[in-house]
Amino acid sequence: MYKSTLALAVAAGVLVSQAHADGFLDDSKATLKLRNFYINTDNRDSDTNTAANKRNGVQSLNSEWGQAFQAEFISGYTKGTVGFGLDAIGVYALRLDSGRGSNGQNATSSLDGGTVFPSQRNGDAVDDFATMGLTAKAKVSKTELKLGTLQPKLPVIMSNDGRLVPQWWTGGQVTSNDIKDVTLIAGKITEAKGRNSSNTEDLSISGANGGGNSNLATGRRSNDFRYAGADYKVTKDLLLQYYFGNLEDFYNQSFVGLVHNWSIGPGVLKSDLRYFHSSSDGKDGNNTLYYSTGAYQNSPSGRGEVDNNLASGLFLYTVAGHTFGGGYQVSNGSSDFPWLNQGDGSSNYTITDMQIQKFGRAGEKTWQARYSYDFAKLGVPGATFGIVYLRGDNIDLYSNAARPVQTADGANEWERDITIAYVVPEGPLKNFGVMWKNASWRNNFSSAANQREQDENRVILSYQFPLK
Numbered sequence: 246m247y248k249s250t251l252a253l254a255v256a257a258g259v260l261v262s263q264a265h266a267d268g269f270l271d272d273s274k275a276t277l278k279l280r281n282f283y284i285n286t287d288n289r290d291s292d293t294n295t296a297a298n299k300r301n302g303v304q305s306l307n308s309e310w311g312q313a314f315q316a317e318f319i320s321g322y323t324k325g326t327v328g329f330g331l332d333a334i335g336v337y338a339l340r341l342d343s344g345r346g347s348n349g350q351n352a353t354s355s356l357d358g359g360t361v362f363p364s365q366r367n368g369d370a371v372d373d374f375a376t377m378g379l380t381a382k383a384k385v386s387k388t389e390l391k392l393g394t395l396q397p398k399l400p401v402i403m404s405n406d407g408r409l410v411p412q413w414w415t416g417g418q419v420t421s422n423d424i425k426d427v428t429l430i431a432g433k434i435t436e437a438k439g440r441n442s443s444n445t446e447d448l449s450i451s452g453a454n455g456g457g458n459s460n461l462a463t464g465r466r467s468n469d470f471r472y473a474g475a476d477y478k479v480t481k482d483l484l485l486q487y488y489f490g491n492l493e494d495f496y497n498q499s500f501v502g503l504v505h506n507w508s509i510g511p512g513v514l515k516s517d518l519r520y521f522h523s524s525s526d527g528k529d530g531n532n533t534l535y536y537s538t539g540a541y542q543n544s545p546s547g548r549g550e551v552d553n554n555l556a557s558g559l560f561l562y563t564v565a566g567h568t569f570g571g572g573y574q575v576s577n578g579s580s581d582f583p584w585l586n587q588g589d590g591s592s593n594y595t596i597t598d599m600q601i602q603k604f605g606r607a608g609e610k611t612w613q614a615r616y617s618y619d620f621a622k623l624g625v626p627g628a629t630f631g632i633v634y635l636r637g638d639n640i641d642l643y644s645n646a647a648r649p650v651q652t653a654d655g656a657n658e659w660e661r662d663i664t665i666a667y668v669v670p671e672g673p674l675k676n677f678g679v680m681w682k683n684a685s686w687r688n689n690f691s692s693a694a695n696q697r698e699q700d701e702n703r704v705i706l707s708y709q710f711p712l713k
Contacts, residue, residue, distance in 0.1 A: 400594040
């Protein structure tokens with residue numbers, strides 16, 4: 246980490262010394278983003294008055310509230326056959342209300358810190374925290390290389406921005422658009438910065454990261470995730486995708502996707518088809534410390550090697566501001582669907598990645614229905630409403646204990662998410678936004694699964710304005 250930071254600092258010095266070069270500053274932009282974030286999670290089905298729960302600090306109600314200031318600088322490129330540039334991001338987060346007993350941190354928590362803020366040794370949330378990232382970049386024709394801080398949103402690696410500050414990664418990525426209608430991407434990630442942290446950490450998956458029900462004293466990690474893929478725009482309405490990702494000693498993952506837009510009557514039907522094939526790699530195939538969560542009846546630890554096939558389809562019809570949608574997803578194999586998951590909050594590229602749950606457990610079959618409306622059609626631009634309901638069935642779970650204990654046999658879960666948002670479209674408060682997100686999750690797992698039902702509310706105030 247020290248060597249990579251030093252290299253970026255040297256690169257920054259060279260670029261600053263040449264900042265007068267046409268393009269570097271002339272084509273740059275700087276933005277200040279403000280986010281006020283409040284989250285309240287009600288864990289409804291646990292008796293917090295038992296001696297064990299009191300001893301472990303198990304909470305029924307978790308809440309945190311904070312204010313973040315995020316400054317971003319994106320440079321242009323110096324002139325010449327090879328153009329050079331430098332991007333920077335700096336974040337400062339201030340705690341407004343949170344503390345031990347309400348910040349989501351306890352002895353059984355899967356988070357390395359609270360829900361929003363890092364935690365001190367006594368469990369209290371820190372008063373504030375800050376972090377920054379630098380990205381050196383070079384461009385030849387329509388091919389761009391970036392080294393340093395990255396925030397990719399690709400089928401095999403997704404950055405999460407669902408809390409007060411964003412998650413990001415450390416590594417390198419090449420993106421090429423030199424071939425007409427084709428985008429080629431390849432990269433390597435070595436570390437992740439969590440959304441509730443100012444530090445970087447190595448990479449892992451559920452079951453091996455030491456969080457949740459895992460009986461591991463410490464998690465097992467890797468500092469080598471490699472990925473590559475291509476987007477091919479066959480026509481203006483048809484996109485084909487293929488991506489591959491490998492987390493060393495954990496899993497290989499292939500993705501094939503299709504997105505199509507079809508004008509039908511007064512509206513447009515969007516079809517989004519996705520397929521993932523995931524298998525074990527390296528130590529995940531023979532070392533229990535690297536195993537994944539899933540339905541492993543014959544495994545002494547209740548965990549096993551990655552083995553998952555996930556297929557889904559989502560169909561959305563948009564007309565006159567209304568969007569009606571439905572989808573179905575099947576997760577086959579012994580393991581849960583794997584993705585980069587360090588245990589401190591993460592995202593994946595599935596149609597079921599919701600506010601609370603992911604719906605990618607071993608054997609799970611999930612259907613969903615959704616509806617959204619854009620109030621611009623009623624003369625209120627910037628106002629939107631959305632609701633999603635999902636139900637997953639056929640779930641088998643085994644605990645990560647000294648011996649496998651079945652905690653769900655053909656079980657089910659459901660989640661309902663509501664989002665109401667408004668962004669001021671013009672005037673002195675242009676870009677000021679307010680959003681309310683409400684979610685409920687229920688399941689019929691046994692108490693040994695330690696999967697507590699939840700109701701959650703988030704209120705987000707945001708504002709951004711250009712500094713340059």
